[in-house]
Amino acid sequence: MAEKENIIIESGDAVQPFAYSVGMHGSKFFAEIRDHQRFLGIKCSRCGKVYIPPRGVCGDCFAEMNDWVEVGPKGVIGTFTILRYAFIDPETGVQKPVPYGYGFIKFDGADTLFQHYINIEDEAKIRVGARVEPVWAKHRKGSIRDIEYFKVID
């Protein structure tokens, strides 16, 4: 008897490149990180909530925001995980080295949380509420990777 054969059509290597607009808020945010290593949030003049990353509209109030405020750069871990499974890096398409830490940072002066990597060299120190600070990349290009990671300073 002939062996069964599954015929599969693969999608091939073609990609759909995108050019995402960062917008005026993102541009200011990333320029400030690149040039001055400072985090800018934005405050709703109606409810007073300070958002990071900054954006044009407070969703709760449906109101435009224009009030820039500096937050951080220190903060605390809001929540975190340690990734242990093989993960394909969406930027490069190759497998990411694991494990690595990932968390939400509550910057001093902000009301929302900011996500980034957390250094897990000393895993015992990683906990909700631990104080952290950013470690900046040497060559900053105006992107989220201008921050290498956050490290615990407790």
Added chain:
Amino acid sequence: MDRAAIIGVGMTKIEKRKIRQTFADMAWEAVNKALTDAGMTMDDIDNVVTTSSDFWDGRTISCMAVGDASGAAHKNISCVEGDGTYGAFYGMTRALSGSYRTTLVTGHTKGSESVSSLITNAAFDPIYERSLGMDMITACAMQARSYMHRTKTTSEQLALVSVKNHGNALKNPLAQLPLNLTVSDVLASEMVADPLHKLDCSPVSDGCAAVIIAHESVAAKFRQKPVWVRGVSFCADSFFFGDRDLSRAGSLAQAAKKAYAMAGIHDPKKEIDVAEVSDAFTYQELLWLEEMGLADDAAAGKQLERGDFNLDGPLPVNASGGLLSGHPVIAAGLYSMAAVVRQIRGDAGGFQVKKAKTGLVQGVNGLGGQSHCVWILDKDK
């Protein structure tokens, strides 16, 4: 307000890889099963709503590719990108609109044909989140941590959700992963992203489900006893994870409250007999139950240990095996809905619960439960 009822359901078996079926083949199977279940022919269907995700299907306007196999030729077809419960909501409003009396709603996903972590990664913000590698498992691991931190729920309690639901799946021939597990098995499974083990996570799945929704004027015209929609609501939270209190799901509490009000339910713990909720990850079943008032705040884990949510408990939850036992993402809510419909009709087979007059279905759309859709279904109008 006019009333609507669910008068037919049909589902493919949920499988890891449906290599013998295309998207349209899956739709054909589920749609015909639903028509047979309802005692209808395609001529009795006034309009069609399909539910799918373009990224998972690997094509844009994916709804149009399953139109023929869903009986949409010469009919009005529209689509929803999101969980099947949202497709059903849209389908119901069409049946109530006066323009149509019956809507066929389908939902399909094939997780097997792509890399799921890249698909869910692509749902995150491309400027701030995506390049760091955020995906559904990473995000939900952080939500799990946040929930456990606030409520002191333990890893053992999370594991027990997996034990219960995989065990229930042993009685559901449509489930992908019926498993006889112990808490230690779950805790010994690979740590995927702290605090989530592999068996805390739902599998990658293929499947398609269909439901038929009818206006009250025609609901009793066909073979099945109608299952009535008593209440339904959905609410959404902020897009950015960091904007939300990750240990809670405020939009779910709101959606449930509105659905209860519409259904005239005052004490959900007593009045809901059976529930199918979105357990893509173990902790979610507990968190969602608390937010819907079906468990006490921060106590769902303890109630689970007591057996409250077991198949023979006071409130059976995910008697079908839930999403942990098979998770065709976009179709998931329709599978949950079909499971509750079958409970209420008394034909759930091996996973039939004793009392099933009033049932609850919860569907989730967006990352980590950004939006929730809650249905109250009932034997009585």
